[in-house]
Amino acid sequence: MALAVVRIASLSDHLGETVTIKGWLHQKRSSGKIIFLQLRDGSGFVQGVLAKEDESEDIFALAQSLTQESAIIVHGVVQTDQRAKNGVELQVRDIELVSLTHDYPITPKEHGVDFLMDQRHLWLRAPRQRAILKIRAEIIRAIRQFLDSHEFTQVDPPILTPSSCEGTTTLFHTSYFDEDAFLTQSGQLYMEAAAMALGRVYSFGPTFRAEKSKTRRHLIEFWMIEPEMAYVEHDESVAIQEALICAIVQHVLSHCEQELRTIGRDTSKLEQIKAPFPRISYDEAVAFLQSTGQDFTWGDDFGAPDETKIAEAYDRPVFIERYPTSLKAFYMKPDPARPEVVLCADLLAPEGYGEIIGGSQRIDDPELLIKRFEEHDLSKEAYAWYLDLRTYGTVPHSGFGLGLERTVAWICGLDHVRETIPFPRLLYRLYP
Numbered sequence: 001m002a003l004a005v006v007r008i009a010s011l012s013d014h015l016g017e018t019v020t021i022k023g024w025l026h027q028k029r030s031s032g033k034i035i036f037l038q039l040r041d042g043s044g045f046v047q048g049v050l051a052k053e054d055e056s057e058d059i060f061a062l063a064q065s066l067t068q069e070s071a072i073i074v075h076g077v078v079q080t081d082q083r084a085k086n087g088v089e090l091q092v093r094d095i096e097l098v099s100l101t102h103d104y105p106i107t108p109k110e111h112g113v114d115f116l117m118d119q120r121h122l123w124l125r126a127p128r129q130r131a132i133l134k135i136r137a138e139i140i141r142a143i144r145q146f147l148d149s150h151e152f153t154q155v156d157p158p159i160l161t162p163s164s165c166e167g168t169t170t171l172f173h174t175s176y177f178d179e180d181a182f183l184t185q186s187g188q189l190y191m192e193a194a195a196m197a198l199g200r201v202y203s204f205g206p207t208f209r210a211e212k213s214k215t216r217r218h219l220i221e222f223w224m225i226e227p228e229m230a231y232v233e234h235d236e237s238v239a240i241q242e243a244l245i246c247a248i249v250q251h252v253l254s255h256c257e258q259e260l261r262t263i264g265r266d267t268s269k270l271e272q273i274k275a276p277f278p279r280i281s282y283d284e285a286v287a288f289l290q291s292t293g294q295d296f297t298w299g300d301d302f303g304a305p306d307e308t309k310i311a312e313a314y315d316r317p318v319f320i321e322r323y324p325t326s327l328k329a330f331y332m333k334p335d336p337a338r339p340e341v342v343l344c345a346d347l348l349a350p351e352g353y354g355e356i357i358g359g360s361q362r363i364d365d366p367e368l369l370i371k372r373f374e375e376h377d378l379s380k381e382a383y384a385w386y387l388d389l390r391t392y393g394t395v396p397h398s399g400f401g402l403g404l405e406r407t408v409a410w411i412c413g414l415d416h417v418r419e420t421i422p423f424p425r426l427l428y429r430l431y432p
C-alpha cells in the first residue's frame, strides 16, 4: 500500500493516520523493550516509538541497528503526545533502510568550534543550525515583503567591479582578463544609477571585504540589502530604516516561534523593538562616552567596545547621526548647516551586536563630488559614469545598507556571525 509522504512540520494535521516520513535518524534511545527514534526530515523533528511487544522481530532488530544520520523511510501512525514540542509522536509500523551511516563525526557530545567549522557541511543538520538558517530565510522574506510593498523595485548590481565604493584598503582583488577587477564591496554606486531610472530600488546580494579583522562581527563575504531612493532626504531615509527593522522583528516573532525556542532566544528583548528608535548625534555619543570617564576625542571613530557601551544605554536600536566628514565615505552629503559633519546615520543593534545599518544622503552637487574625488585620490575617469548622475538630472537622494548576517546574529542572539551564514568566509577560513 502506498502511503502519503508527510512532512514532519505538518504531522499534526494527520492525527490518527498512517503516514510515511522520508528522512534521517537524528538520535536514538533504547531501553531494551522500547526504542525511541528522533527522526528529522528537514522540516522538523519528531519522535518515533517502537515497543518490542508490538513490532515484528525484523523491524525491532533493524531499529536497534540504526546509527546516527542513517537515511530511513518510516511508516507509522501519528499520535498526540503532550510532551513533544509539536504535540505529536509516531507509532512506528515499518522502516526501510535507505543508507546506513558509519562513524558520523558529530556525536551528541560537546565539540570545539574549529572542529564544527571543519564539519560545517554536516553541522548544518543540527537542530540549532537548522533553526538559524530558517530564521535567516524568514528575515530575507520579511525584508523583501516590506520593500516590495513599499514601491521598491529589486535591481541587481554587478559583483565584478572596476573601482571601490567603501575605500580601497579592503578591496578584494581579482583579474578581469587583462584588467584589474575587484569583488564588490557594496552595490550602492550602481543603485544610485538605478534609483534615477526607477525611483526606489534595492539590491540584495553578496558583498566582499578583504578585512583583516578577526572579530565576532566580521565576515569576508557577507550579504547586504541596499535600498536607494530618489527625492528622499536623510530624515525620510532614517524613518524607512526604522519601519523596516520593526517589520523584520515582527515577522520573525510571528513566523519563527519554534526556531526561536530551539535556539533559546529571549524573545522579550525582541518584543521591545518598537518605533520610535532613539536618534542621537555623533556629538552626543562622544559626550556620552566622555561622561563615562573614557578618553575619547571628537573626530575619532567608535570601536566595537564604544558601540556596545552606547547601545547598552537603550533597549532598542539606536541611530547615531552626523559623523565627522573625515570619518566617512566620499559620497556622503555634508550637512548644509554644518559642513564638518555628514547627513548619515549608523544604526546600532541592542545587546552589543554593533552596526547593522550604514546609510546617508548622497552628494548631489557635481562640483563637490569632483572635489571629493581629488581629496580621496579617486580617478576621475573611473568614476566618470558616477559623476554623470549629477550632470544629468541630479536630485537629492539617500540610501542605506543593511548587513544581513549582523541582523541575523542580533535577532537570533548569537555570539558570532559565523553561525549566521551556511558557509562562512572568515579571515582564516575558506573550507568547506
Ligand code: 4AD
Binding pocket: 165, 166, 185, 186, 187, 188, 209, 211, 217, 218, 219, 220, 222, 224, 226, 227, 355, 356, 357, 358, 359, 360, 399, 400, 401, 402, 403, 404, 405, 406
Ligand atoms: O557601513 P557599510 O560599509 O556601508 C556601505 O557599504 C554603504 N555603501 C551601504 C549603502 O549605503 N548602500 O556597510 C553596511 C553594513 C554595515 O552596517 C554592516 O551591517 C554590514 O554592512 N557589514 C558587514 N557585515 C559583516 N562583515 C563585514 N565585514 C561587514 N562590513 C559591513
Ligand code: MG
Binding pocket: 346, 355, 357, 358
Ligand atoms: Mg558603516
